[in-house]
Ligand code: HMG
C-alpha cells in the first residue's frame with residue numbers, strides 16, 4: 001500500500017457540532033478539543049467563520065479560537081504545504097469577512113468550500129459555483145500572504161440531495177480549479193453518504209489525472225454505511241488523508257438527511273488493523289468519543305466507542 005502513514009483530519013468540532021440542535025458552550029468545546037488532541041489528533045477543524053445566522057451552533061468562533069490558539073502549540077509550517085509537526089487548527093471561511101475574522105484570531109489554516117452541484121452550492125452559500133470560485137479566488141492570495149495555509153472542499157462529489165448523480169468530470173474540474181487557485185489540499189466530499197467503492201475508484205483516478213496524490217483527501221459522510229468501504233478503495237489507490245468526526249457526529253445543515261462523517265474511532269480502528277499508522281491512541285480516542293457523547297447529550301453513531309478496542313490474545 002505504499003507509505004504506511006495515514007493522516008486523520010478531525011472535523012467533529014465543526015462538521016459535527018454544526019448539526020447539533022443545541023449550542024455547546026465554548027468551554028465544553030474546549031474540553032472535547034483537549035480530549036481529541038490528547039488522543040494524538042494533530043489536524044483538526046475547530047469552527048466556522050460563517051454567518052452566525054446560518055450556523056448558530058458555531059457563533060462562538062472567535063471566542064473558541066482565542067481561547068485555544070495560544071495553548072495549542074500549533075505549527076506555523078510553510079503556507080504551501082501541510083503542517084509537519086505540532087497541532088494545526090483550521091476553520092471554514094466562506095468569504096472575505098470570514099477571512100478577516102480568521103486572520104484576526106491567528107489561525108494557521110483555513111478551508112474554503114463549495115459544491116460540485118449548483119443547487120447545493122446555492123443552498124449552502126447562497127451563490128452559484130462560478131460566483132463562489134470568484135470569491136475564493138479573491139480570498140486565497142491575502143490568506144497566503146498572511147502565511148495561512150488554505151485547504152479546499154468540494155461537496156456533493158458522489159451525489160447531490162437536490163440534483164442526484166453528479167458528473168465526476170465536473171466535480172473534479174471544480175477540485176482542480178481549487179488546486180490551481182492555491183489550495184494545498186482538496187477534500188472531496190460525499191456530503192450525503194451515497195458513494196460506493198466503484199464510484200470512489202473512478203473519482204480518485206480522475207482526481208489523480210489532474211492533481212498530485214498528496215493533495216487529495218476524502219471527506220465521507222457515512223449515511224448509508226459505505227464510508228469505510230470507500231476509504232479502503234481509496235487507500236488502494238494511494239490516498240492517505242481522510243476526514244472523520246469523533247463518534248460519527250454531524251451532517252450538513254443544507255443537505256437534508258446527511259448523517260455524520262465516518263467516526264474517527266472506527267476509521268482509526270480499521271487503519272490500525274490493516275497496519276497503517278496514524279499516531280492516534282485508540283483507547284484515548286474512545287474516551288474522547290465518550291466526552292463528545294456526554295456533551296451533545298445523545299448517543300452517537302460510531303461503533304468502536306461502544307464496542308471497545310478489541311485486542312487479539314497472543315498465545
Ligand atoms: P449571504 O446571506 O448571501 O451573505 O450568506 P451576505 O454577504 O449577503 O450577508 C448577509 C449577512 O450575513 C450580513 O449580515 C453579513 O454581515 C453576514 P446582516 O447585515 O444581515 O446582519 N455575513 C457574515 N457574518 C459573519 N461571518 C461571515 C459573514 N458573511 C456574511 N463570514 C454566507 C452567505 C456564505 C455568509 C452564508 O450563506 C453562510 O454563512 N453559509 C454557511 C454555510 C455553512 O456553514 N454550511 C455548512 C458547512 S459546509 C459543509 O458542511 C460541507 C463540508 O463538510 C463538506 C461535505 O460534507 O461535503 C465542508
Ligand code: MG
Nearest residue numbers: 015191251252
Ligand atoms: Mg461534511
